């Protein structure tokens with residue numbers, strides 16, 4: 001089949017849906033709904049009749065494609081109930097089973113076999129559009145949430161992120177473009193699966209992936225010069241390489257390294273202040289142990305360093321407030337892989353030089369050695385924060401800060417109920433995936449969800465509104481500060497670490513305004529109209545520019 005047919009034609013039936021080529025995504029149509037209230041009620045009734053979250057996810061996916069106004073109205077109506085279905089955690093299972101639940105194309109599927117023709121394919125695709133995309137979310141499926149290499153199934157996460165861009169950030173759905181770069185997979189289950197719709201070949205080497213990525217970034221940025229490109233769920237080495245290479249060249253950011261970093265910085269600002277108010281410990285004296293040494297862990301630790309810099313520490317002093325543990329134990333200068341320089345480059349920044357030749361292999365060993373005030377999990381190991389460790393954190397601290405952040409729930413290091421139980425309710429808790437509120441010792445306790453969806457819609461929207469040439473580190477940190485300042489007195493008195501989800505549109509507008517201001521300060525903005533505006537006016541401007549479903 002000719003590329004032109006694929007691009008212009010009606011999506012091909014499932015037999016060989018992509019042939020490793022590009023398929024035109026079904027675009028969001030908008031048409032008046034005769035009975036919106038009844039439609040919404042019908043959709044809810046249908047969802048209620050389904051027990052299984054994956055079936056609910058599949059039904060919602062079909063509605064998104066056939067009636068986006070209804071879909072996004074449903075998300076707006078009850079984001080607390082809907083987000084776990086269209087996003088983390090259910091989206092993880094949808095990515096794992098992508099080829100089995102596939103009913104039609106949802107975005108751009110670009111195959112590495114077409115590398116040489118990528119500009120031609122993307123040009124043909126662009127020619128079919130009535131407007132250029134505002135936000136592109138792109139993954140290669142190599143590290144989906146904490147679930148590993150899911151190949152072409154990664155499309156599910158690009159779609160899931162863009163659902164939140166629309167519902168939470170107010171981006172027009174017609175301005176969103178989900179992309180998966182199919183570079184093969186090293187997941188043997190997928191390679192053996194007759195229903196797998198991606199390329200059946202081992203995953204491309206990093207050098208091959210880099211060259212494909214260079215072409216992709218260059219072509220997309222040339223064809224769509226105002227588009228923001230969000231990198232999602234690339235495996236650590238690729239994630240860092242691409243961020244370093246493209247950050248100052250294109251309008252892009254990495255959601256796992258930078259988005260998660262910003263959200264956790266904001267949550268830590270709130271938690272550390274609460275903990276220090278109880279214990280009297282100076283803020284600069286907090287100590288943070290990380291379980292995990294991947295891109296998210298290193299990205300989060302680096303972003304959290306801003307907390308200590310704001311408290312007046314030097315970069316070196318701030319860095320020394322962090323201890324990172326990977327699969328081999330605490331990352332120390334005397335570890336064999338460090339001595340022989342076999343350690344992954346991105347981990348080097350946090351090597352500890354002060355352990356006097358001693359090695360600390362387990363989490364318990366490190367907790368005993370460091371006596372931390374905060375414990376962060378980005379290890380993708382379910383239940384890794386075991387009872388003795390959590391109890392010890394509660395012995396060491398009046399209000400232990402414990403953030404088990406691995407996604408989805410099946411990879412989370414600590415369940416909310418156990419965290420409350422094992423710390424006698426003292427814990428300051430945030431997880432990456434949602435947990436329902438719990439009545440503990442007669443009091444309603446809400447689990448904070450430290451998920452990057454609290455900032456990425458605002459980062460993308462702000463960069464877009466500012467016409468920013470690049471997404472700078474300063475803009476990322478500004479998103480964290482704006483998020484932490486978006487709390488209402490009511491949320492503060494309920495001891496929350498983040499604003500409530502039902503205010504997400506307002507929160508995203510504030511995050512976007514913070515990002516615009518930072519872009520202006522750093523001289524990377526191009527939207528003159530927004531310069532010199534007061535904070536309130538800028539926030540209002542962001543709110544007024546948000547898209548709303550017609551239902």
Ligand SMILES: O=C([O-])CC(=O)C(=O)O
Pocket residue numbers: 088144145146233255256406407432451452
């Ligand atoms: O998608 C999410 O829920 C958060 C995230 O970026 C990840 O876990 O990779």
Ligand SMILES: [Mg+2]
Pocket residue numbers: 145232233255256
């Ligand atoms: Mg991610």
